[in-house]
Amino acid sequence: MCLSFWLLKIHTMTNFPINKLKGLQTPLYYYDIELLKKTLNEVKEYQNKWGYHVHYAMKANANARLLEEIRKAGLGIDCVSGNEVQHAVNEGFDAKKIVYAGVGKADWEIKLALEAGIGCFNVESYPEAEVINEIAGSMNKIAKIALRINPNVDAHTHAYITTGLEENKFGIGLTEIESVVEKVKTLRNIELCGMHFHIGSQITDMGAFVALCIRVNELMHWMEAHHVDIKIVNVGGGLGIDYEHPDVADVPNFKEYFETFHKHLELRDGQELHFELGRAIVAQCGTLITKVLYVKEGRKKKFAIVDAGMNDLIRPALYHAYHKIENITSTEANEMYDVVGPVCESSDCFGQEVVLPKTKRGDIIAIRSAGAYGEVMASKYNLREFANKVYSI
Numbered sequence: 001m002c003l004s005f006w007l008l009k010i011h012t013m014t015n016f017p018i019n020k021l022k023g024l025q026t027p028l029y030y031y032d033i034e035l036l037k038k039t040l041n042e043v044k045e046y047q048n049k050w051g052y053h054v055h056y057a058m059k060a061n062a063n064a065r066l067l068e069e070i071r072k073a074g075l076g077i078d079c080v081s082g083n084e085v086q087h088a089v090n091e092g093f094d095a096k097k098i099v100y101a102g103v104g105k106a107d108w109e110i111k112l113a114l115e116a117g118i119g120c121f122n123v124e125s126y127p128e129a130e131v132i133n134e135i136a137g138s139m140n141k142i143a144k145i146a147l148r149i150n151p152n153v154d155a156h157t158h159a160y161i162t163t164g165l166e167e168n169k170f171g172i173g174l175t176e177i178e179s180v181v182e183k184v185k186t187l188r189n190i191e192l193c194g195m196h197f198h199i200g201s202q203i204t205d206m207g208a209f210v211a212l213c214i215r216v217n218e219l220m221h222w223m224e225a226h227h228v229d230i231k232i233v234n235v236g237g238g239l240g241i242d243y244e245h246p247d248v249a250d251v252p253n254f255k256e257y258f259e260t261f262h263k264h265l266e267l268r269d270g271q272e273l274h275f276e277l278g279r280a281i282v283a284q285c286g287t288l289i290t291k292v293l294y295v296k297e298g299r300k301k302k303f304a305i306v307d308a309g310m311n312d313l314i315r316p317a318l319y320h321a322y323h324k325i326e327n328i329t330s331t332e333a334n335e336m337y338d339v340v341g342p343v344c345e346s347s348d349c350f351g352q353e354v355v356l357p358k359t360k361r362g363d364i365i366a367i368r369s370a371g372a373y374g375e376v377m378a379s380k381y382n383l384r385e386f387a388n389k390v391y392s393i
């Protein structure tokens with residue numbers, strides 16, 4: 001089936017603006033910039049209402065077009081590598097609004113971040129603080145740091161994206177805090193200004209954040225008792241989105257999220273509350289558009305084989321993550337398909353037993369909620385090319 005034919009069919013059945021897609025090869029990431037703006041407006045509302053500082057977690061999607069909107073909305077940025085710090089600077093983010101986390105910062109990355117003049121390092125261990133101190137000293141600089149504390153709070157999410165439990169590699173354990181704080185106080189090129197936490201990702205149960213607030217409050221008392229001045233409390237990111245209903249819940253429930261912290265956190269006067277949201281900001285604005293190459297009828301199953309693979313969107317293969325799958329060019333009666341990619345791995349499957357209108361070669365499939373941890377986790381596995389990118393405006 002020729003491209004113009006399926007484009008015509010899309011026009012009649014979805015809101016995807018046909019003109020933006022014309023002549024383009026699938027697979028492609030389609031970004032709804034209007035939805036991103038709407039999402040950012042809601043975040044801004046709470047940022048302004050309570051004076052919060054939101055740093056967008058660039059790891060969720062480092063696409064320059066999206067970053068431009070995020071920067072224009074006035075958000076800061078959370079980076080996890082030297083290259084992300086450099087990318088943030090190149091894309092025009094104010095260095096003071098950059099925070100840099102990561103359990104294994106290399107010396108050149110620390111140096112790059114100090115040269116850029118970033119706002120804060122989220123430090124994950126005492127040995128890391130020592131190295132930052134040494135490098136900052138050699139550059140005649142003072143590095144501002146927040147201690148990343150592992151609060152031992154269960155985020156009740158997928159094991160691979162749980163970070164705040166004792167058995168996870170992240171942060172400083174509760175029993176280590178006292179000795180780390182005492183030693184950090186002696187480092188001359190370090191200014192300890194905050195506490196940082198991040199308990200995991202795709203968290204939909206606000207109870208996990210309430211538990212985090214309770215732990216943060218306890219730690220705040222401890223810091224006061226030990227005369228440590230905490231100017232910044234950074235509670236990380238993690239707010240989940242509704243993968244089942246991308247149209248109804250196109251903007252995540254920021255109200256419930258920010259109100260949870262407003263209600264349960266006992267901030268002291270002058271203390272700043274920082275967030276590092278990634279997924280909640282960009283997930284729903286991205287859709288992976290792919291074309292059906294073949295429909296294969298096995299003895300037990302029917303397979304819709306599409307031209308996007310796990311190299312374009314690895315979440316289903318890596319976490320068994322659910323993404324809503326739609327055939328946007330067929331209106332025939334429903335049937336059941338496994339929607340699979342062309343990569344030579346059985347895990348290259350976007351969904352099993354997916355109910356779709358009768359599907360045939362040339363039909364266009366939309367894999368929804370793919371704006372976060374999609375494009376940015378893509379690879380060239382099987383020497384496949386990266387997917388195209390198309391923007392609504």
Ligand code: LLP
Nearest residue numbers: 057198201202237238239276277278279373
């Ligand atoms: N801050 C820190 C320190 C983080 O490690 C992360 C995510 C975030 C903020 C942003 O979390 P978010 O608001 O996006 O939940 N690839 C996985 C998610 C990995 C999350 C890693 N850390 C996925 O596709 O589900």
